[in-house]
Amino acid sequence: MHDILIIGGGAAGLTAAIAARAEDPEARVAILERNPRLARKLAATGNGRCNLSHRDCGAALYHCDDRNFIRRALECFDEVATEVFFAGLGITLREDEQGRRYPHSEQAETVVAGLINRARETGIELVAEATAIAAERISETVAGGGSGESAGGGLSSSAGSQMVGGGFRVDTAEGRSLRCRRLVLAGGGAAGLPQAIGFPVYAIAAGFGHRINKLQPVLTQLLAVDPAIQQLRGVRCKAQLSLFADGSLKAVEDGELQLTDRGLSGIAIFDLSRSIKPGAKQIEIVIDLYPEWSETALTEWIYEQRAASPERSWESLLEGMVHKKLAAWLARRYPLREPADLSRLLKGWRMSVSGCAGLDRAQVTRGGVSCREVDPVSLESRLAAELYLVGEMLDVDGPSGGRNLQWAWASGYLAGKAAGRREE
Numbered sequence: 001m002h003d004i005l006i007i008g009g010g011a012a013g014l015t016a017a018i019a020a021r022a023e024d025p026e027a028r029v030a031i032l033e034r035n036p037r038l039a040r041k042l043a044a045t046g047n048g049r050c051n052l053s054h055r056d057c058g059a060a061l062y063h064c065d066d067r068n069f070i071r072r073a074l075e076c077f078d079e080v081a082t083e084v085f086f087a088g089l090g091i092t093l094r095e096d097e098q099g100r101r102y103p104h105s106e107q108a109e110t111v112v113a114g115l116i117n118r119a120r121e122t123g124i125e126l127v128a129e130a131t132a133i134a135a136e137r138i139s140e141t142v143a144g145g146g147s148g149e150s151a152g153g154g155l156s157s158s159a160g161s162q163m164v165g166g167g168f169r170v171d172t173a174e175g176r177s178l179r180c181r182r183l184v185l186a187g188g189g190a191a192g193l194p195q196a197i198g199f200p201v202y203a204i205a206a207g208f209g210h211r212i213n214k215l216q217p218v219l220t221q222l223l224a225v226d227p228a229i230q231q232l233r234g235v236r237c238k239a240q241l242s243l244f245a246d247g248s249l250k251a252v253e254d255g256e257l258q259l260t261d262r263g264l265s266g267i268a269i270f271d272l273s274r275s276i277k278p279g280a281k282q283i284e285i286v287i288d289l290y291p292e293w294s295e296t297a298l299t300e301w302i303y304e305q306r307a308a309s310p311e312r313s314w315e316s317l318l319e320g321m322v323h324k325k326l327a328a329w330l331a332r333r334y335p336l337r338e339p340a341d342l343s344r345l346l347k348g349w350r351m352s353v354s355g356c357a358g359l360d361r362a363q364v365t366r367g368g369v370s371c372r373e374v375d376p377v378s379l380e381s382r383l384a385a386e387l388y389l390v391g392e393m394l395d396v397d398g399p400s401g402g403r404n405l406q407w408a409w410a411s412g413y414l415a416g417k418a419a420g421r422r423e424e
């Protein structure tokens, strides 16, 4: 019988385990991880640099199906607490000009090793290649009808006997069966993974009565309607990007636009993807390739260029202003007659989008376990005592810049601390 069993050895699960052991150094804590290696996704974050937090992780930045939940949870564990937590693991952080925080080494492996080493040093059992497929409450009959066991999602009672909480039993796909007093679900989301692998931890949460909000991809590429976009594959440019859906402006982001064989990518596009509601129609990205210039100033400049070299083609003029591949493409596809046509195009290049790339291509999952059924301070289920839910599997997601890992540390830490607390 473990005191605390954690399903999922990623960012939130490892943090929960470390916090639980720190709270109760005597507790028997184990993590079940389906991969041969723990924290595999964490090792790939931030292009291998692990953007683990941000100077601004305010609750208003996050999507959550319960605003009070996210506000309260992030009050209890904020970005300063993250710094303190990593200092405790011997990991120093550095911040870039935009406020994104990384390990000073700029290597995600530093973070992975720091968490796993601390888990090992403190005696946490790390069980790899163990996929939890079912979890049930074990109820013990303590009065009247003698003593016995029955399994089920909740506690029940029958005539002449009383059922009390006896912990949980967790079964794995590999044929193991483990018991624990407290159970933490830290299985992560469905983003960035082949969908064929399946996500049994959502089903486990649902088995305890939890509502699972529809899963959707966020922080992901947008798919262009025009297949000719593939000719621009590899083009990168700084731009201001405005998202319109169903005729109204939804969001604006500045940053690097990356063109791929299927559409638009880059951090600014990822952030815009969070503003696309399911079922939205007529999605359009308006690209301002000259955000620092007014349209009038740009028109005047083009006019002067044309006046100085009247024989120069539009393509040749564009080559001095944007990526060469893009210059040829724009000149070929858009009828340009006068300077104002070109400045309008450069300030308002419109691209129709059919939607977001799938969950397997996304960085983060929107949807998952409803936060309305979870306590924001302890992350304990309001439906099943001594069951905790953390990380991306909850219906919380933040913008890029370290906010999603901040949520993993915050929720993992709060749940671990609560699960490790000994009863008086």
Ligand SMILES: Cc1cc2nc3c(=O)[nH]c(=O)nc-3n(C[C@H](O)[C@H](O)[C@H](O)COP(=O)(O)OP(=O)(O)OC[C@H]3O[C@@H](n4cnc5c(N)ncnc54)[C@H](O)[C@@H]3O)c2cc1C
Pocket: 007, 008, 009, 010, 011, 012, 013, 032, 033, 034, 035, 038, 039, 040, 041, 042, 044, 045, 046, 047, 050, 051, 052, 053, 130, 131, 132, 133, 186, 187, 188, 189, 191, 192, 199, 200, 201, 362, 363, 364, 390, 391, 392, 393, 401, 402, 403, 404, 405, 406, 408
């Ligand atoms: C390519 C990429 C880059 C990213 N970069 C950043 C970044 O720089 N900054 C940032 O803030 N966020 C980033 N994210 C998002 C971030 O990685 C996640 O939000 C975060 O890892 C969520 O933590 P988690 O512990 O909830 O889930 P995970 O880290 O996914 O961990 C869940 C773990 O549970 C295991 N598991 C699942 N089901 C079972 C089961 N049934 N039994 C046993 N084990 C199970 C999984 O194998 C996994 O190891 C990135 C995501 C991707 C895909």
